[in-house]
Amino acid sequence: MKPKKAKKLSEIKFFLITLCLFVFLNNANAAIVPLKSSEIIIIFRNDDPSALSDIEHERKILDLFENYNIPQTIGVIPYVAKDYWSASKTKYASLSDNKEMVKLLKTYKQKGLIEIALHGYQHQTNNYYSYPSKTSSYYNGLSEFSKISYSDQLEKITKGKDILEGCFNEPIDIFIPPFNTYDINTLRALEAKKFKIISASLLREEIYPTGNIVNISATTNIHQLPQVIKCAQSFVKKNNSSVIIVCLYHSSEIGLNELEILKADLELIKKLEIKTATLKQLYLNYGDFLKQINKYTADFFWKHKADNFLQLMNWLHIKFPSIYNGFIILNKQLLQKQLFESKLICIINYSIFIALGLIVNRILVSKKNKRFIRFACLIPIFCLILITLLLFKEIYFGLSPGIGWKAEITLLFLISLLTGNLLIKK
Numbered sequence: 001m002k003p004k005k006a007k008k009l010s011e012i013k014f015f016l017i018t019l020c021l022f023v024f025l026n027n028a029n030a031a032i033v034p035l036k037s038s039e040i041i042i043i044f045r046n047d048d049p050s051a052l053s054d055i056e057h058e059r060k061i062l063d064l065f066e067n068y069n070i071p072q073t074i075g076v077i078p079y080v081a082k083d084y085w086s087a088s089k090t091k092y093a094s095l096s097d098n099k100e101m102v103k104l105l106k107t108y109k110q111k112g113l114i115e116i117a118l119h120g121y122q123h124q125t126n127n128y129y130s131y132p133s134k135t136s137s138y139y140n141g142l143s144e145f146s147k148i149s150y151s152d153q154l155e156k157i158t159k160g161k162d163i164l165e166g167c168f169n170e171p172i173d174i175f176i177p178p179f180n181t182y183d184i185n186t187l188r189a190l191e192a193k194k195f196k197i198i199s200a201s202l203l204r205e206e207i208y209p210t211g212n213i214v215n216i217s218a219t220t221n222i223h224q225l226p227q228v229i230k231c232a233q234s235f236v237k238k239n240n241s242s243v244i245i246v247c248l249y250h251s252s253e254i255g256l257n258e259l260e261i262l263k264a265d266l267e268l269i270k271k272l273e274i275k276t277a278t279l280k281q282l283y284l285n286y287g288d289f290l291k292q293i294n295k296y297t298a299d300f301f302w303k304h305k306a307d308n309f310l311q312l313m314n315w316l317h318i319k320f321p322s323i324y325n326g327f328i329i330l331n332k333q334l335l336q337k338q339l340f341e342s343k344l345i346c347i348i349n350y351s352i353f354i355a356l357g358l359i360v361n362r363i364l365v366s367k368k369n370k371r372f373i374r375f376a377c378l379i380p381i382f383c384l385i386l387i388t389l390l391l392f393k394e395i396y397f398g399l400s401p402g403i404g405w406k407a408e409i410t411l412l413f414l415i416s417l418l419t420g421n422l423l424i425k426k
Helices: 003-026 055-067 099-110 150-168 184-192 225-239 256-272 279-294 298-315 332-366 370-391 405-423
Strands: 040-047 072-076 079-081 092-094 114-118 243-249 275-277
Touching (some): 055 256, 099 114, 099 150, 150 184, 243 256, 332 405
Parallel strands (some): 040 243, 040 275, 072 114
Antiparallel strands (some): 079 092
């Protein structure tokens, strides 16, 4: 076989192996059973009420929901840190010491308008994911639970659960992780404490539960809700499928402008006669089905990642429709179809960056850049070590929960650029 032909075959093999590796590491699949009816179900989730909350402000928000007779799930912080954006020591306040706040929440709970969920323990970021200020990116890894030991997480969850159960005199079995971040130890601790539901955010690459815990995570916010509802209506009508919308908001961040937006959202829901529920109500009606949905978790991850790739194409003025739609689809066939489309988009994107790395490598090697060639010979070892370390982390989606699509394509490009040198015949 001629050297040039052999070299091309080697590059093709490299391309296919690298591509298949990334697809395999991202992949997950399982069968689900469709719901009998076609409907839109909206759940409101209000995070962060605590002993430090402004009681009159919270009452105003609760009254607003009461006016429209729309229930919501409240993620209560049991022992809130006064400065939870910093990992350093600070002062704390227990909900049990704020009798007025407990009384307020009890009143609306007795009316059937709210349910209580455990929102972490102190809602303070830990040393592993600490950032200097609130201005840091919200999705850059802030976490109270990720990367700390199982025993520490179990202690936090136990203490928080005990405080809330002491305040409200009922079992607490819904968990909302602060900053919407958690890991496998969190799930183990929740299983040990008999929790039934975890609700984080589907807008990030997160770990999904297995076993008896159901994941019903946030899909949108109050600003995007009208657009998501419109999209959901069209989808349900066209596909005869039920969908779930989980709208996350923080009552402490509701100012005058946000209050008008929230009012408009609630008015729209009533006008369209859309069904509303709490996380627990949804679990009681569709618990077994939702457990099966959780087994199909790669769908949303791939869709969100594919949508990011499409946004990159739009930035290059190559227009594509969005994959992300802001709701959870409860239909097997539609999930499989969207999963296939999303994976195809991701594979094309991965292919582009692998090919780009190989092309740049060829250009540099063809110019006989000896310094680059010597450097490139050492880099494959570094890349293999890096990938090995990533593989031994908690891999559920992508190479690891902490690595996003930008990091993936960058890593693919660098591996192709630097290890492609090994394909060059001397």
